[in-house]
Amino acid sequence: MKKFNEKQILNLIVSKFGNKNMEPYIGKDDISIIPLNSLNSSSNEVNDDKFLAVTCDMLVEHTDVPPKMTFEQIARKSVVSSVSDLVSKGIMPKAALISLGLPKSLKNSGISKLINGLSLASEEFGIEIIGGDINESKEIIIDCCMFGTLSSIANIPRRNGACIGDYVVVSGIFGYSSSGLKILMNNLPSPDSYFRKRSVDSVLKPYPSYEFGIFIANYFSSSMDSSDGLASSLYELSKESGVNLLIEEDKIPIPSKLKEFLSINNLDFHDLVFYGGEEYNIVGTISEKNILEISKVLKLHHLKLYIIGKVVSGNGRVFVLTSDGNKKLLKNKGYTHFT
Template sequence: MEERTEVTTLGEFGLIDYLTRNIEIQQASTIVGVGDDGAVIDHFGKQTVISTDLLVEGIHFDLAYVPLKHLGYKSVVVNLSDIYAMNAIPTQITMSLAFSNRFPVEALNEFYEGVYAACETYGVDLVGGDTSASLKGLLISVTAIGEVAPGQFVKRSTAQKGDILCVTGDLGAAFLGLTMLEREKKIYLESPGVQPDLENRTYILGRQLKPEARKDIIEFLADQGITPTSMMDVSDGLSSEILHICKQSNLGVVLYEEKIPIHQETKEVAMNFGLDPTAAALSGGEDYELLFTLKQDDYDKITLNENISPIGYMTENSEGAHILTKGGNKYKLVAQGWNAFEQ
């Protein structure tokens, strides 16, 4: 039998002390961290960027196949991705949890191991949070704080006509990882004796269970002296994110299907499921890549980076948003991304 310590034996403050016992401060900007009524942060003349996310069991994650350590890691990463999407560097997070009595201290500790692993990887400090009982399930709220030189933050609404539209990494893999996990869960529920067959698809499963945020791209852009004209992260599918930039910048777009970066494993698994890889990239979500626009003058600089793909260009608003298919047809770009309210 695994050891099981009820949370009630520690009490709320005892639990927080236990879960935060090994924190090491990494950021000079963290003046007061966990253990007081509030954290104190001094960004030494930089501007502060703040983003927050709520993750709810049964809506955003399923503990039938998501290990708690991975969930802790992912909860941090999805928030850091939003800070990078503002062209900023994340420096601190707060983490709040509400959980039912089915979670012993050991389970929460495992979750926090993932949280600390992400903090270490990205050089951020956990400076606060809260814990509460919940009637059922697990609820996670993370706030990420970052810093940026004055006026260097990048919004969604500042793209210009003629700008090149770029995306990092590859798309659609996280959605197919989720599709495979859901299939195996269904099989398991129908026949509990059957071992899950994940077909050694480590890439797409990793993209779903343990995504990474694009710190490397923000560092590359800074090194090259490039400031994107607009930027956001790809969490709800490429098409809906492109349409956000179009709407908020009051522009149209031409997207080239053949330019959308898709991993070979994503293509293979999509075919096996009878899905179109392009549809998975356009509508899948949870890729946590960066979508940004650049002035044409910066094009030569980004060709140095194999993790950045130019996928289209921005046009007059009156021309609308279109995708040009491999077959040469032009279709209106529609948002069929993941919607948190359609359950």
């Protein structure tokens, strides 16, 4: 039998342990939402008016740490992944539990730098680190379990909420992180120093779409982050919602020098833009009505939203209109463990 990949293992866990009596947010949405019964002191009635949002993400050195990443950056990246999961749903992160697996060979200076990186990340994103666990391991492993609270789940976008006629939107540029990883791994030439620095920085110090998520995500009909790749995210939204997505290749925001980088290194556009991953952008769908409603919010907070396609009828596939006018089925691939 063919070995399970990451998503198949996750689906198996959800099928075994998903609690049908709880908010159906377990597993597939990267976050889980738990109702908290709060006691009304005046009437002694129990009200389900508070919810706890929980997510966790594990960083493993040999799969998640690229060359030249410092200990501080390793620790920060472990926090960024969980921040991105929460803010893609419009939920502000509040606290985290951090568990460390550390090899015996790691020097005291390395341990101190990891702790310092966690401290800096907690300050950067306003998160209290409230505990965790430490164990011995063969390589650096950091597990971050992060929490946020909310008073209502009415406007939290799921992956299955995309409706025919909605716009497909993204919060940022695609292509820098894939380019940066190839530069770090293979020392590839770059069009100019700015492209090289921006690409490498996007790998070593990724930034989640924090403000965009907090102020805009609640207007979405569906959403998730793009940490596993743009194509993978688009397919998740289309399959969960039971619709097709039609993406216009020319509307995807990319670096101005990306095509030059592709040309001089003989690389493929789709590999870097659709299949690379770890941009930590938000990918979502939004109605035409809400597009109009958020224009003032975007302007007020100096945020950009990029419309890259439409939601159309179908059964979970993603098509791309290429620059030459052809309509092609996009491959469903991205970064997945155990593949």
